[in-house]
Amino acid sequence: MSSRAKNRHVLLLLGLAAGMFGFAFALVPLYDILCDITGINGKPALQAALHEEIEASESAIDREVTIQFLAKAARGMPWEFRPLENKMTVRPGEMNRVMFYVRNRSNHSVTGQAVPSISPGQAALYFKKIECFCFEQQELAAGGEMEIGVSFFVDVDMPAKINELTLSYTMFRVGDVEHEHLISHFEAERDDT
């Protein structure tokens, strides 16, 4: 055996191992791209619908789709968050607007970001938002409240077998959670004594 052949094989195999380590990280963007293309994990687009898409679907068609709205605050998020309407029946192609209510129940200012999800996941491709609070972050002062809205339409191309869909939002806290946690913890202790 030549030790040169041995060294070459070791290097090749080390390269393979390093490549597979990189592949694990490459799976992250690959997964996102695949989900974007197919809309399979219920992740709707986080941008407004394109102008052409809006124009293309101006003629509403005679078909009814029921949309349910869900809203919840994530763990450690001291907000009240709920839809003002629980359910809405819309026609594909027609513009709609739904409002949500948020209130900061804590005694300090908190910033939140809502993450939408649509089920069944297939419907995510056909649910188009024109304007949404989930495109940006919300900041509420201590005890502050407001109404936030989503303007949307359902694409006329949505498969006929889907006649009910659920749009749910989870409101996550943005920023240094642990730090704020500590502050609220100390404040609670101070209030108790």
Next chain:
Amino acid sequence: MVAHAQIVPKKRHPLLAFAARWLFTTNHKEIGTLYLCLSFLLFFIAGSMAMFMRLELFEPGIQFVDPLFYNQLLTLHGLVMVFGAVMPAFVGLANWLIPMMIGAPDMALPRLNNFSFWILPFAFTLLLSSLFMEGGAPNFGWTFYAPLSTTYGPPSTDFFILGVHLMGISSIMGAINIIVTIVNLRAPGMTYMKMPMFVWTWLITAFLLIMVMPVLAGVVTMMLTDRHFGTSFFDAAGGGDPVLFQHIFWFFGHPEVYIMILPGFGIASQIIPTFARKKLFGYHSMVYATLAIAVLSFVVWGHHMFTTGMPLFAELFIMYATMLIAVPTGVKVFNWIATMWRGSMTFETPMLFAIAFVMMFTIGGFSGLMLALVPADIQYHDTYFVVAHFHYVLYPGAIFGTMGAVYYWLPKWCGHMVDERLGKLHFWCATFAVNLTFFPMHFTGLAGMPRRVPDYSLQFADFNMVSSIGAWLLGLTQILFLYIVVKTIRGGEKATAQVWEGAEGLEWTIPSPAPLHTFETPPVIAQDHGH
């Protein structure tokens, strides 16, 4: 060599000399022994965790084990069995046997070999020390799904992550060593298609290890940065996705389950021809079937995730690909049966373990086929049926395979024959107990008992009691196994070089016990040797 002989060895304390010998050894046989001893120790540690779990499950209700501690037990049982018992045992066998089977003097990279072994005690010290930490040991199952292991994991999760990193480094270096040895050190005339099946299965297993252990390292690194460095790979709040964790984990995890069985296939393919006194039937198809299984293992990880809401086309593809694996596996099973067909069979202990391996692994394979069907899997997901399935492929599969290997090659390693009477007693007790433990789990699972619970509904009480009795019996029989191994090493009937009447292969041409250094000049491979 002459220069070495002239150096007068310094006098050292015998204990120090003993420690130095094992710490610094670069001999493949000694490192193989170290691997086997470590895996035996960890097998007992992880097994005793199972004993505690079966104690709690003996009756419905919470009696002995706190539910939170139960979760830690089941997590560590899985992790230690997979990474500490099964994998190091196979690496130990590879170290002992591959150089002897291909006529090489040692592994290609002896010092790296020493390093890969000595990382492991540290890895498992890190992992097991978490039991004594504040907040307890990891409690999220051996699959450590996010967010259980990221957002909600106990502080000791970081010790688990570093432990897994060390195990991964050890496995990758071990696998590189095995491949380089097989590719470069075969004796002249030992072509690839003349290699014993055990060497072939390990060559393929080593490639699987190099391709998936880095992915495991990647996923635990992402966990670490999610926990401490503000990334959001698996956190929806930051744009990540917990389902992504499952994809990356099972991309590692499914080839991993073949890593735990392919060397077992190799062992059965060595033992059965010996005691059937025939050549292995369909050697070439055996090689190609192993390759096919390895390749297919990379495209079926999704069958662990049918309930995550996959699109229909993905479910269909993965279902058919999974069922396709039954074809090469069936080729293997029929080849083993055909090898036995009209052979002059005798039933020494290694043969009994090999036949039990074929039969009970097939039972585990069949329940695997049931789980491959999407509509059925949605029903069986996370029930005891899954527990029954993977214990059938791992216990009578991987572990019986290893035990058969120990009974088969132990006379070669230590020069003494095994007490057949005790070996057969061990075999029949273990076979009875393994079925008593795991067969009822099929029924509790089909009836809807969820896995990973310390308590259960009353209707599952009888079957669980049977499983618990079986499990304790199974634990006891392994103490008998330990006794048999120690007894054989200490003495017994002297073994001949060939050991078994029908044994063929290079390792049976050297004396028993095998001298520390073998094949320093390559053996001559007869031209008609082979398949």
